[in-house]
Amino acid sequence: MTTPAILRDVWLAAAAELESVGIDDARFEAEVLLRHATGLTRAQLYASLTDEVDPAAQDRFQTALAERTTRKPLAYITGTREFYRLEFHVTPDVLIPRPESELLVDAALDHMRQARIRSALVADVGAGSGAVGIALARHRRGVNLICSDVSREALRVARDNANRLLRRPNAAFVQGDLLTPLPGPFHCVVANLPYIPEERLDELEPEVAEHEPRVALTPGTRGTELILRLITQLPSRLHPNGIAVLEVDPGQESAIADAAHQMLPNADIAVLDDVSQRPRAVRIIAG
Numbered sequence: 379m380t381t382p383a384i385l386r387d388v389w390l391a392a393a394a395e396l397e398s399v400g401i402d403d404a405r406f407e408a409e410v411l412l413r414h415a416t417g418l419t420r421a422q423l424y425a426s427l428t429d430e431v432d433p434a435a436q437d438r439f440q441t442a443l444a445e446r447t448t449r450k451p452l453a454y455i456t457g458t459r460e461f462y463r464l465e466f467h468v469t470p471d472v473l474i475p476r477p478e479s480e481l482l483v484d485a486a487l488d489h490m491r492q493a494r495i496r497s498a499l500v501a502d503v504g505a506g507s508g509a510v511g512i513a514l515a516r517h518r519r520g521v522n523l524i525c526s527d528v529s530r531e532a533l534r535v536a537r538d539n540a541n542r543l544l545r546r547p548n549a550a551f552v553q554g555d556l557l558t559p560l561p562g563p564f565h566c567v568v569a570n571l572p573y574i575p576e577e578r579l580d581e582l583e584p585e586v587a588e589h590e591p592r593v594a595l596t597p598g599t600r601g602t603e604l605i606l607r608l609i610t611q612l613p614s615r616l617h618p619n620g621i622a623v624l625e626v627d628p629g630q631e632s633a634i635a636d637a638a639h640q641m642l643p644n645a646d647i648a649v650l651d652d653v654s655q656r657p658r659a660v661r662i663i664a665g
Protein backbone atom coordinates (compact mmCIF):
# COMPACT_ATOMS: atom_id res chain seq x y z
CA MET A 379 0.00 0.00 0.00
CA THR A 380 1.24 3.51 -0.85
CA THR A 381 2.37 5.80 2.01
CA PRO A 382 -0.11 8.66 2.51
CA ALA A 383 0.89 11.82 0.66
CA ILE A 384 -0.44 15.34 0.33
CA LEU A 385 -2.69 15.84 -2.68
CA ARG A 386 -0.83 18.88 -4.04
CA ASP A 387 2.50 17.02 -3.90
CA VAL A 388 1.01 14.01 -5.69
CA TRP A 389 -0.45 16.29 -8.37
CA LEU A 390 2.78 18.23 -8.98
CA ALA A 391 4.93 15.09 -9.10
CA ALA A 392 2.51 13.52 -11.61
CA ALA A 393 2.51 16.64 -13.78
CA ALA A 394 6.32 16.57 -13.88
CA GLU A 395 6.30 12.88 -14.82
CA LEU A 396 3.80 13.46 -17.65
CA GLU A 397 5.80 16.42 -18.91
CA SER A 398 8.95 14.30 -18.97
CA VAL A 399 7.33 11.90 -21.47
CA GLY A 400 6.31 14.76 -23.78
CA ILE A 401 2.71 15.40 -22.75
CA ASP A 402 1.89 19.06 -23.41
CA ASP A 403 -0.91 19.84 -21.01
CA ALA A 404 0.64 17.80 -18.21
CA ARG A 405 -0.77 19.73 -15.25
CA PHE A 406 -4.32 19.57 -16.59
CA GLU A 407 -4.05 15.90 -17.49
CA ALA A 408 -2.70 15.08 -14.02
CA GLU A 409 -5.70 16.89 -12.58
CA VAL A 410 -8.14 14.87 -14.73
CA LEU A 411 -6.48 11.61 -13.65
CA LEU A 412 -6.58 12.70 -9.99
CA ARG A 413 -10.28 13.53 -10.23
CA HIS A 414 -10.90 10.20 -11.95
CA ALA A 415 -9.05 8.27 -9.22
CA THR A 416 -10.47 10.15 -6.22
CA GLY A 417 -13.99 10.85 -7.51
CA LEU A 418 -13.56 14.51 -6.45
CA THR A 419 -15.10 17.34 -8.44
CA ARG A 420 -12.80 20.13 -9.57
CA ALA A 421 -13.99 22.39 -6.73
CA GLN A 422 -13.50 19.61 -4.15
CA LEU A 423 -10.02 18.90 -5.49
CA TYR A 424 -8.96 22.54 -5.12
CA ALA A 425 -10.46 22.62 -1.61
CA SER A 426 -8.44 19.55 -0.54
CA LEU A 427 -4.98 20.43 -1.83
CA THR A 428 -3.37 20.13 1.61
CA ASP A 429 -5.24 16.94 2.59
CA GLU A 430 -3.76 13.47 2.52
CA VAL A 431 -4.87 11.36 -0.43
CA ASP A 432 -6.80 8.22 0.46
CA PRO A 433 -4.28 5.36 -0.09
CA ALA A 434 -6.68 3.31 -2.25
CA ALA A 435 -7.33 6.35 -4.46
CA GLN A 436 -3.60 6.96 -4.65
CA ASP A 437 -3.04 3.40 -5.87
CA ARG A 438 -5.71 3.89 -8.54
CA PHE A 439 -4.08 7.17 -9.50
CA GLN A 440 -0.60 5.65 -9.82
CA THR A 441 -1.97 2.90 -12.08
CA ALA A 442 -3.73 5.47 -14.30
CA LEU A 443 -0.63 7.66 -14.36
CA ALA A 444 1.58 4.74 -15.40
CA GLU A 445 -0.85 4.00 -18.26
CA ARG A 446 -0.76 7.62 -19.40
CA THR A 447 3.06 7.66 -19.44
CA THR A 448 2.84 4.95 -22.14
CA ARG A 449 0.92 7.60 -24.17
CA LYS A 450 -2.36 5.71 -23.86
CA PRO A 451 -4.96 8.44 -24.51
CA LEU A 452 -6.54 10.07 -21.47
CA ALA A 453 -10.05 9.24 -22.73
CA TYR A 454 -9.29 5.50 -22.83
CA ILE A 455 -8.06 5.67 -19.23
CA THR A 456 -11.03 7.63 -17.86
CA GLY A 457 -13.41 5.85 -20.27
CA THR A 458 -15.21 9.05 -21.28
CA ARG A 459 -15.03 11.96 -23.72
CA GLU A 460 -17.32 14.95 -24.06
CA PHE A 461 -18.80 15.60 -27.50
CA TYR A 462 -21.52 18.12 -28.28
CA ARG A 463 -21.85 18.72 -24.51
CA LEU A 464 -22.72 15.03 -23.93
CA GLU A 465 -20.53 12.54 -22.09
CA PHE A 466 -19.78 9.52 -24.28
CA HIS A 467 -18.29 6.25 -23.07
CA VAL A 468 -15.23 5.29 -25.10
CA THR A 469 -13.05 2.19 -25.17
CA PRO A 470 -9.98 1.32 -27.26
CA ASP A 471 -12.45 -0.26 -29.75
CA VAL A 472 -13.62 3.18 -30.90
CA LEU A 473 -12.08 6.38 -32.18
CA ILE A 474 -12.15 9.12 -29.54
CA PRO A 475 -14.69 11.65 -30.88
CA ARG A 476 -13.01 14.87 -32.07
CA PRO A 477 -14.41 18.37 -31.54
CA GLU A 478 -14.20 19.13 -35.29
CA SER A 479 -16.82 16.42 -35.99
CA GLU A 480 -19.40 18.56 -34.14
CA LEU A 481 -19.64 20.42 -37.45
CA LEU A 482 -21.48 17.41 -38.93
CA VAL A 483 -24.12 17.61 -36.21
CA ASP A 484 -24.56 21.38 -36.65
CA ALA A 485 -24.91 21.13 -40.44
CA ALA A 486 -27.42 18.26 -40.30
CA LEU A 487 -29.52 19.93 -37.58
CA ASP A 488 -29.54 23.28 -39.43
CA HIS A 489 -30.81 21.65 -42.61
CA MET A 490 -33.46 19.52 -40.90
CA ARG A 491 -34.78 22.62 -39.10
CA GLN A 492 -34.79 24.80 -42.24
CA ALA A 493 -36.32 22.10 -44.45
CA ARG A 494 -38.80 21.24 -41.64
CA ILE A 495 -37.91 17.57 -41.91
CA ARG A 496 -39.85 15.71 -39.21
CA SER A 497 -39.72 11.98 -38.46
CA ALA A 498 -36.29 11.84 -40.08
CA LEU A 499 -34.57 8.56 -40.85
CA VAL A 500 -30.89 9.23 -40.14
CA ALA A 501 -27.85 7.03 -40.88
CA ASP A 502 -24.56 7.47 -39.02
CA VAL A 503 -22.15 5.55 -41.24
CA GLY A 504 -18.95 4.43 -39.50
CA ALA A 505 -20.57 5.35 -36.21
CA GLY A 506 -17.77 4.33 -33.82
CA SER A 507 -18.93 5.46 -30.36
CA GLY A 508 -22.09 6.81 -32.02
CA ALA A 509 -21.15 10.38 -31.06
CA VAL A 510 -22.32 12.12 -34.24
CA GLY A 511 -25.63 10.31 -34.72
CA ILE A 512 -26.53 10.25 -31.03
CA ALA A 513 -25.81 13.98 -30.58
CA LEU A 514 -28.05 14.63 -33.57
CA ALA A 515 -30.87 12.40 -32.29
CA ARG A 516 -30.59 14.01 -28.86
CA HIS A 517 -31.18 17.47 -30.36
CA ARG A 518 -33.96 16.71 -32.84
CA ARG A 519 -37.25 15.10 -31.95
CA GLY A 520 -38.60 12.44 -34.31
CA VAL A 521 -35.21 11.13 -35.42
CA ASN A 522 -34.94 7.40 -36.10
CA LEU A 523 -31.24 6.66 -36.02
CA ILE A 524 -29.42 3.76 -37.64
CA CYS A 525 -25.72 3.39 -36.85
CA SER A 526 -23.55 1.26 -39.10
CA ASP A 527 -19.99 0.13 -38.59
CA VAL A 528 -17.79 -2.74 -39.72
CA SER A 529 -16.71 -3.19 -36.11
CA ARG A 530 -19.05 -5.23 -33.90
CA GLU A 531 -17.18 -3.99 -30.79
CA ALA A 532 -17.68 -0.36 -31.81
CA LEU A 533 -21.41 -0.94 -32.28
CA ARG A 534 -21.59 -2.33 -28.73
CA VAL A 535 -20.12 0.95 -27.44
CA ALA A 536 -22.52 2.99 -29.62
CA ARG A 537 -25.53 1.03 -28.33
CA ASP A 538 -24.45 1.60 -24.74
CA ASN A 539 -24.12 5.35 -25.41
CA ALA A 540 -27.54 5.50 -27.08
CA ASN A 541 -29.14 3.71 -24.13
CA ARG A 542 -27.62 6.20 -21.71
CA LEU A 543 -27.99 9.41 -23.69
CA LEU A 544 -31.22 9.13 -25.67
CA ARG A 545 -34.45 9.57 -23.76
CA ARG A 546 -36.44 7.37 -26.11
CA PRO A 547 -33.74 5.32 -27.81
CA ASN A 548 -35.08 5.12 -31.38
CA ALA A 549 -31.80 3.66 -32.56
CA ALA A 550 -30.68 0.54 -34.39
CA PHE A 551 -27.16 -0.81 -34.86
CA VAL A 552 -26.12 -2.71 -37.96
CA GLN A 553 -22.77 -4.27 -38.69
CA GLY A 554 -21.61 -4.01 -42.29
CA ASP A 555 -20.02 -2.00 -45.06
CA LEU A 556 -21.17 1.63 -45.45
CA LEU A 557 -24.88 1.89 -46.45
CA THR A 558 -25.00 -1.63 -47.95
CA PRO A 559 -26.75 -3.39 -45.05
CA LEU A 560 -29.11 -0.51 -44.23
CA PRO A 561 -32.65 0.18 -45.32
CA GLY A 562 -33.37 3.65 -46.72
CA PRO A 563 -33.78 6.06 -48.34
CA PHE A 564 -32.59 8.47 -45.65
CA HIS A 565 -33.42 12.06 -44.84
CA CYS A 566 -29.91 12.45 -43.46
CA VAL A 567 -26.62 10.59 -43.76
CA VAL A 568 -23.70 11.64 -41.57
CA ALA A 569 -20.32 9.98 -41.92
CA ASN A 570 -16.95 10.49 -40.34
CA LEU A 571 -15.19 7.63 -42.09
CA PRO A 572 -11.47 6.86 -41.84
CA TYR A 573 -9.58 9.21 -44.18
CA ILE A 574 -5.89 9.23 -43.25
CA PRO A 575 -3.63 7.90 -46.03
CA GLU A 576 -1.84 4.77 -44.79
CA GLU A 577 1.65 6.22 -45.24
CA ARG A 578 0.82 9.16 -42.93
CA LEU A 579 0.00 6.92 -39.95
CA ASP A 580 3.63 7.04 -38.79
CA GLU A 581 3.50 10.84 -38.54
CA LEU A 582 0.65 10.80 -36.03
CA GLU A 583 1.00 11.27 -32.28
CA PRO A 584 1.61 7.95 -30.44
CA GLU A 585 -1.79 8.37 -28.73
CA VAL A 586 -3.41 8.02 -32.16
CA ALA A 587 -1.03 5.80 -34.13
CA GLU A 588 -0.43 3.25 -31.37
CA HIS A 589 -3.76 3.21 -29.53
CA GLU A 590 -6.71 4.14 -31.72
CA PRO A 591 -8.13 1.34 -33.93
CA ARG A 592 -6.43 1.23 -37.31
CA VAL A 593 -9.76 0.47 -39.00
CA ALA A 594 -11.00 3.83 -37.66
CA LEU A 595 -8.01 5.76 -38.99
CA THR A 596 -7.13 4.65 -42.50
CA PRO A 597 -9.00 3.15 -45.45
CA GLY A 598 -5.89 2.62 -47.59
CA THR A 599 -3.25 4.43 -49.56
CA ARG A 600 -5.18 7.52 -50.73
CA GLY A 601 -7.37 8.24 -47.74
CA THR A 602 -10.46 9.05 -49.81
CA GLU A 603 -11.37 5.46 -50.80
CA LEU A 604 -14.26 4.90 -48.41
CA ILE A 605 -15.80 8.38 -48.71
CA LEU A 606 -15.77 8.08 -52.51
CA ARG A 607 -17.41 4.67 -52.30
CA LEU A 608 -20.09 6.04 -49.97
CA ILE A 609 -20.83 8.80 -52.50
CA THR A 610 -21.59 6.18 -55.17
CA GLN A 611 -24.27 4.76 -52.82
CA LEU A 612 -25.95 8.10 -52.13
CA PRO A 613 -28.10 8.64 -55.28
CA SER A 614 -30.44 5.76 -54.43
CA ARG A 615 -30.22 6.32 -50.65
CA LEU A 616 -31.03 10.01 -50.15
CA HIS A 617 -34.58 11.41 -50.15
CA PRO A 618 -35.09 14.49 -52.37
CA ASN A 619 -33.98 17.43 -50.20
CA GLY A 620 -32.22 14.93 -47.93
CA ILE A 621 -28.77 15.84 -46.63
CA ALA A 622 -25.44 14.02 -46.44
CA VAL A 623 -22.58 15.51 -44.43
CA LEU A 624 -19.24 13.79 -44.94
CA GLU A 625 -16.17 14.64 -42.88
CA VAL A 626 -12.92 14.99 -44.85
CA ASP A 627 -9.28 15.69 -44.15
CA PRO A 628 -8.32 19.22 -45.29
CA GLY A 629 -7.08 18.86 -48.87
CA GLN A 630 -9.57 16.11 -49.79
CA GLU A 631 -12.57 18.44 -50.12
CA SER A 632 -12.26 19.18 -53.87
CA ALA A 633 -12.00 15.52 -54.90
CA ILE A 634 -14.97 14.65 -52.69
CA ALA A 635 -17.09 17.60 -53.86
CA ASP A 636 -16.28 16.79 -57.54
CA ALA A 637 -17.30 13.15 -57.07
CA ALA A 638 -20.53 14.29 -55.41
CA HIS A 639 -21.26 16.61 -58.38
CA GLN A 640 -20.79 13.70 -60.77
CA MET A 641 -22.98 11.27 -58.84
CA LEU A 642 -25.67 13.81 -57.87
CA PRO A 643 -25.67 16.47 -60.62
CA ASN A 644 -28.76 18.26 -59.24
CA ALA A 645 -27.53 18.42 -55.67
CA ASP A 646 -26.54 21.55 -53.79
CA ILE A 647 -22.94 20.88 -52.70
CA ALA A 648 -20.84 22.95 -50.31
CA VAL A 649 -17.56 22.65 -48.45
CA LEU A 650 -17.81 23.49 -44.73
CA ASP A 651 -14.94 24.82 -42.60
CA ASP A 652 -14.25 23.77 -39.03
CA VAL A 653 -13.60 26.18 -36.14
CA SER A 654 -9.96 26.48 -37.22
CA GLN A 655 -11.17 27.67 -40.66
CA ARG A 656 -9.98 24.46 -42.33
CA PRO A 657 -12.16 22.62 -44.88
CA ARG A 658 -13.58 19.76 -42.85
CA ALA A 659 -16.79 18.49 -44.43
CA VAL A 660 -18.67 18.24 -47.71
CA ARG A 661 -22.40 18.90 -47.44
CA ILE A 662 -24.66 17.46 -50.12
CA ILE A 663 -28.35 18.37 -50.33
CA ALA A 664 -30.11 16.14 -52.82
CA GLY A 665 -32.05 17.87 -55.63
Ligand SMILES: C[S@@+](CC[C@H](N)C(=O)[O-])C[C@H]1O[C@@H](n2cnc3c(N)ncnc32)[C@H](O)[C@@H]1O
Nearest residue numbers: 473475504505506527528529555556570572594
Ligand atom coordinates in the same frame (compact mmCIF):
# COMPACT_ATOMS: atom_id res chain seq x y z
C1 LIG B 1 -12.95 7.91 -37.97
S1 LIG B 1 -13.90 6.69 -37.11
C2 LIG B 1 -15.31 7.71 -36.68
C3 LIG B 1 -16.14 7.24 -35.54
C4 LIG B 1 -17.27 8.21 -35.18
N1 LIG B 1 -18.15 8.43 -36.30
C5 LIG B 1 -16.72 9.54 -34.70
O1 LIG B 1 -16.83 10.52 -35.45
O2 LIG B 1 -16.17 9.59 -33.59
C6 LIG B 1 -14.45 5.71 -38.46
C7 LIG B 1 -15.36 4.52 -38.15
O3 LIG B 1 -15.70 3.90 -39.40
C8 LIG B 1 -15.70 2.49 -39.24
N2 LIG B 1 -15.51 1.88 -40.57
C9 LIG B 1 -14.36 1.60 -41.22
N3 LIG B 1 -14.62 1.06 -42.43
C10 LIG B 1 -15.98 1.01 -42.55
C11 LIG B 1 -16.87 0.55 -43.57
N4 LIG B 1 -16.40 0.05 -44.72
N5 LIG B 1 -18.21 0.63 -43.35
C12 LIG B 1 -18.67 1.12 -42.18
N6 LIG B 1 -17.88 1.58 -41.18
C13 LIG B 1 -16.56 1.51 -41.36
C14 LIG B 1 -14.58 2.24 -38.25
O4 LIG B 1 -14.75 0.98 -37.62
C15 LIG B 1 -14.74 3.44 -37.30
O5 LIG B 1 -15.58 3.12 -36.22
